[in-house]
Amino acid sequence: MTYAVIAQRKKIHPYKFNMWVAIAAIVMMFGGFTSAYVVMRGQERWVSFQLPHQFIFSTIVILCSSFTMAMAVRYFKRRMMNAYKRWITLTAILGLVFMYSQFLGFRFLYAHGVNLTFNVSASLLFIITGLHMLHVLGGVIALLVIFFRALRKKIRSYDPVPIEVVATYWHFVDILWIYLFGFFIWLR
Amino acid sequence: MSSEVHFGQVQGAQQAVAAVAIHDGDHHAHHHHQSFITKYIFSQDHKIISRQFLITGMIWAIIGGFFSVIFRLQLGFPDKSFPFLETIFGHWAAGGHISPELYYQLVTMHGTIMIFFVLTAGLSGTFSNFLIPLQLGARDMASPFLNMLSYWFFFVASIIMLSSLFIQTGPSEAGWTAYPPLSALREASEGSKLGMDLWLISMAVFVVSQLLAGLNYISTILNMRTKGMSMTRMPLTIWALFFTAVLGVLSFPVLLSGFILLLFDRNLGTSFYLSDIYIAGHALPNQGGSPILYEHLFWFLGHPEVYIVMLPGMGITSDMLATHSRKPIFGYLAMVGSLFAIASLSFLVWAHHMFVSGMNPFLGAFFVLFTLLIAVPSSVKVFNWLATLWRGNVQFTVPNLFAIGFVSLFISGGLTGIWLGNSALDLHLHDTYFVIAHFHLVMGIAAFFGMFAGVYHWFPKMFGRFMNNTLGYIHFWVTFVGAYLMFWPMHYEGLAGMPRRYYEYSADALAVYHRFQHLNEFISVIAIIVFAVQILFVFNFFYSIFKGRPVKDPNPWKANTLEWTTPIHVGHGNWPGEIPEVHRWPYDYSKNGIDFIPQTVPVSPAEEEVQESITTR
Ligand code: HEM
Ligand SMILES: [Cu+2]
Numbered sequence: 181m182t183y184a185v186i187a188q189r190k191k192i193h194p195y196k197f198n199m200w201v202a203i204a205a206i207v208m209m210f211g212g213f214t215s216a217y218v219v220m221r222g223q224e225r226w227v228s229f230q231l232p233h234q235f236i237f238s239t240i241v242i243l244c245s246s247f248t249m250a251m252a253v254r255y256f257k258r259r260m261m262n263a264y265k266r267w268i269t270l271t272a273i274l275g276l277v278f279m280y281s282q283f284l285g286f287r288f289l290y291a292h293g294v295n296l297t298f299n300v301s302a303s304l305l306f307i308i309t310g311l312h313m314l315h316v317l318g319g320v321i322a323l324l325v326i327f328f329r330a331l332r333k334k335i336r337s338y339d340p341v342p343i344e345v346v347a348t349y350w351h352f353v354d355i356l357w358i359y360l361f362g363f364f365i366w367l368r
Numbered sequence: 369m370s371s372e373v374h375f376g377q378v379q380g381a382q383q384a385v386a387a388v389a390i391h392d393g394d395h396h397a398h399h400h401h402q403s404f405i406t407k408y409i410f411s412q413d414h415k416i417i418s419r420q421f422l423i424t425g426m427i428w429a430i431i432g433g434f435f436s437v438i439f440r441l442q443l444g445f446p447d448k449s450f451p452f453l454e455t456i457f458g459h460w461a462a463g464g465h466i467s468p469e470l471y472y473q474l475v476t477m478h479g480t481i482m483i484f485f486v487l488t489a490g491l492s493g494t495f496s497n498f499l500i501p502l503q504l505g506a507r508d509m510a511s512p513f514l515n516m517l518s519y520w521f522f523f524v525a526s527i528i529m530l531s532s533l534f535i536q537t538g539p540s541e542a543g544w545t546a547y548p549p550l551s552a553l554r555e556a557s558e559g560s561k562l563g564m565d566l567w568l569i570s571m572a573v574f575v576v577s578q579l580l581a582g583l584n585y586i587s588t589i590l591n592m593r594t595k596g597m598s599m600t601r602m603p604l605t606i607w608a609l610f611f612t613a614v615l616g617v618l619s620f621p622v623l624l625s626g627f628i629l630l631l632f633d634r635n636l637g638t639s640f641y642l643s644d645i646y647i648a649g650h651a652l653p654n655q656g657g658s659p660i661l662y663e664h665l666f667w668f669l670g671h672p673e674v675y676i677v678m679l680p681g682m683g684i685t686s687d688m689l690a691t692h693s694r695k696p697i698f699g700y701l702a703m704v705g706s707l708f709a710i711a712s713l714s715f716l717v718w719a720h721h722m723f724v725s726g727m728n729p730f731l732g733a734f735f736v737l738f739t740l741l742i743a744v745p746s747s748v749k750v751f752n753w754l755a756t757l758w759r760g761n762v763q764f765t766v767p768n769l770f771a772i773g774f775v776s777l778f779i780s781g782g783l784t785g786i787w788l789g790n791s792a793l794d795l796h797l798h799d800t801y802f803v804i805a806h807f808h809l810v811m812g813i814a815a816f817f818g819m820f821a822g823v824y825h826w827f828p829k830m831f832g833r834f835m836n837n838t839l840g841y842i843h844f845w846v847t848f849v850g851a852y853l854m855f856w857p858m859h860y861e862g863l864a865g866m867p868r869r870y871y872e873y874s875a876d877a878l879a880v881y882h883r884f885q886h887l888n889e890f891i892s893v894i895a896i897i898v899f900a901v902q903i904l905f906v907f908n909f910f911y912s913i914f915k916g917r918p919v920k921d922p923n924p925w926k927a928n929t930l931e932w933t934t935p936i937h938v939g940h941g942n943w944p945g946e947i948p949e950v951h952r953w954p955y956d957y958s959k960n961g962i963d964f965i966p967q968t969v970p971v972s973p974a975e976e977e978v979q980e981s982i983t984t985r
Contacts, residue, residue, distance in 0.1 A: 209621035
């Protein structure tokens, strides 16, 4: 299946390239949502509300997870597989903590009467952050996949491409959240 | 004959090399034991996937075309009763008259099917899959697995859309653009119930399929070209497919976000697109939304989408005209540049579909400007096509006729785009038959012509046989003349103000359009004839797969591109031996008195000198 890839590899590995194109597509989707946000904010009946403080905690967590991800790649390249597995696990856990913290943020909002149908402003916030959470979940699943791959393989594979692709995605999801959070703070 | 034997020998000798060249002997061994399922159904071979897209697209085209015949019966013969309709549609067509609900469902499905399932998935799915590896010298796509997934996502989307035709409340009837509030409120119509949910889910799956596909096309084109195949030596078809994929990857996600919000409005009580709505005297709780938001999100995809439909045809036409007129394409770089300009501008014009939506009129001025700017690269293309034909040794083969037809339709339909692009004129012309005429000529029929040209041209490569020529000529002439007979008169109807998407024009307020009754009848009759000829094409297609004249010459059109350097029946991996190296662009036709020089032929020193003296002149 991958013979074509191997036979004709050029500067950038096609899988990595695929990831960049996919990132462009995801950017466009969130671009669509945030443009909708900007347009709707201009309308009279926009009701703004306080962002939950849990989001700050989430931000710190996801920033840390980018660091642990980078560490994992580093140990993988040095072929220190045990350290690699530890950092991967830590990254996945931080991803889950991030999601939980976002969820707590949602609960906080609901407790204060800001629910999905409260106003377009709240609906957009829930949908945008919710979809972002789904993307983080996708990253966690990808991490689990490469983690179990590292466990199971009898013959060790030191091909860094899969882990690098996942790392690229992970950092992207991190940056995406920073952008979204900044966006929500700036245009409330 | 002798050259063929020679070819066979080389092939045999290279078979041994191939096993090594294809790096894992493992793989090579098991490919002989492939079961029917892995070979034809869950195949990862780009050539099979291409045929899957083509045939699925053809099935959809027949369904979509059939629907248009049914609603044309209503428009042409509003007072006649057709009992067979009741047999097909049951109580939806009681007494042999289709109901208004059914009319809108047919129109909606016709548009959805043709634009998305046929001219997007069917067209680029077929030719991107088939041509990108073959014309660039790759053994397959960058990721054959993702490629297979893209087809199967399309298949699932197809099944969901198809199933919506058979549910009790029928498919969506909100138009192919699915504007809210019609699409957002279940109470709005029968089709806005379950049919609309299925439509949205199907389209969401469809978007995923397009993203997977586009990802692969882009990455294959950029990363997997054979030695010597620089970007500027790529055939224009590949350039066009490249820009098509880029447009898709950047615009479909925005459509997806629009659909997600719509799904929330429908099912979870949000109010993105809804505000101040009364149904049967009751106010809905939804406040604060705006349908214009949906229109922005939709047309941000919608306009690039029309070019997603159009660009593959432009690319194929360029290559057909050059190959079948035995002349180099005129202005290669200008062709690439204009593709780039069209693709970029297509992101800046979407609101020309919204001039009368209540959008800020000052915004309109901006969009008028960019819309009219698109005419510039479009004209460059037309000029270059005509210049390519000019004094060429034009062969009136079926593919070339369709390519010439494409140019004709693109001119006719493109000129009316300039009318529509002026917001002042559009106030009158919007939502009339003028728009129908415009986009059917420029997009609908023209893109179909691009597809037909491609199918007739590459059929020998796909199936090792030719399609029947006589049937091909009948197909071309009836479709070409029929297209103009159907859509030309609609310009007059539209200028007179006749609105589109109306079930009938019997109301007193519409009495002024009664005088078009005979014209409508005429259009409907032509539509039936043209549809019948498409069935003839389908027959020709399937008959020729099994019974067509076998291809003897590996390069039957005497073309320069790489796909014709493969054996007549292309195997897995495309080239039995090494992948050929490329030494020149694909348009060396009638150069220095030589009819054609394939891309694999090295440039001779003498040629080089001539080349230099030309470029430095
Ligand atoms: C010179 C270039 C073109 C210009 C200036 C132009 C302009 C326009 C404008 C202003 C409209 C909106 C009309 C209305 O709804 O009132 C329109 C509709 C449309 N155009 Fe074009 N167009 C051009 C070329 C094309 C091409 C190349 C395609 C397709 C490949 C295309 C496909 C469509 C479609 C599908 C619609 C109708 C959509 C709908 O309302 O259902 N146009 N065009
Ligand atoms: Cu447009």
